[in-house]
Amino acid sequence: MPVSLLMRELWGDEPPASWLTTLQTYILNLRKVLATTTGLRTEEVAARLLQTKAGGYVLDLGTGSLDLHRYQVAVASAREFLLAGDDLQAVRTLDAALRLWRGPAFLDVRGGRVLESKRRQVEESRLVAIEHMVGAQLRLGMYHEVLTELAALTVENPLHEGLHAQYMIALHSLDRRAEALEVFRTLRDNLVEDLGIEPGARVREVHQAILGADGGRGHDALLAKVVDFRWSTAADTARVY
Template identity: 40%
Template sequence: MDIEILGSLIVSEGGIPVMPTAPKVRQVLAILAFFAGQVVPIAVLTDELWAGRPPRSARTTLQTYVLQLRELITLALPAPGRGKKALTAKDILMTCPGGYLLNTRGGTSDVREFERLAGLGYRAVGDGDHAGGARLLGASLALWRGAPFADVQLGKQLEMEAARLEESRLCALDQRIEADLRLGRHRELLAELTVLVSRYRTHENLCRQFMIALQRSGRWSDALEVYRKLRGTLSRELGLEPSLALRQLQRSILLDHSQMTASDSVPRAVRAV
């Protein structure tokens, strides 16, 4: 069974989609898919579906949802070959003591692949291989098609996991941009960072990276404007000032800009003395 979570939910068996349309059945599939290979306790499933206020029929209703999923899985399973034991939906969506387990039987997972590639990218950057790190982190980020569980109704558990995944994506993105800056790709980053800073208006490190890219591209005033906007947003929305590191970067850009301006204002004949 192959699972894609980084965007809309896609679960398939042998290339055939196993996708319920009913929101709560889809929700059950999403949490089982996220924890594929692990037993998901009935209590966790119940809390996810009914937010701590399950109806009296919760257990029976959950069993009905599992039955509907097994019916979809059955439709995707191939006919058994001669002399071979038929694979059943119960072999894939398994009933276990205290819960259910989705057995992927070695199938793919975009979350697991993202984590694998990002981990390799972090190690490459840590070893000083910024080109390799940027490539691996870029490959991990390319797996994302949108927000996690984009078309799934989210309960408490899935909301928490979606937030954790988004934070992991931002960390990978941050490290990939950092590696690109070290490789002198500041001009190539400008368009991407323009969008990111607009989307994550209080993310200081993205602003720092944008300021550095603008400074290295000779756009000092634009870099200072990024700082001004961030400072205003932090003060207005959070009652905070930018970090010490960001304030030091701003002063560095101001000094760099003033020195360049002073140098440009000196007559050429005087410079030659």
């Protein structure tokens, strides 16, 4: 992490005259905390864990020591399962990855613009992982299993078209067609009221497929096609605001 970036993160555009000395004191105190936690001497922490490099610092806690790293590795594995068409293993892997979450990212950390950007990135990654796990569950016919989570997620993310489309598919697949159509109406109202736009192509296709279906659990060709999206295409079809 460059010293200049740490400066902006801690003090914004108006650092104090003594910012470098203060930053070095912060680093020393952090090394002492790490020493107490790990049982190492402060000098060992400086040499192995929180190292001084040219123009900045490197925190090296080792592979797998952070839950964020374990989450990212699991998501990468799930992506390979999805691309290979192994939905069951993808669901298991994504479920394990998402269980590492115990609340919002960096919940107890006060940060600046850099950390806030990272927080948003990680939170968005979680939403994408959830969407792909639900997509795999839908392809496996696990309609009941996804309903409760989708009901909550669509309330928490009222403008997320992908999650609403999946909720509509799950409801329709359980003969709850009227509720599926109501989900679309709610989404459309939210988009029009908040952003002045109509729903995107993907969720409109789901809506039209439900309107044209005969009822029952069978999906027509269009609905089946919409359900069968993979990791490589979801980023192009989902809109999140």
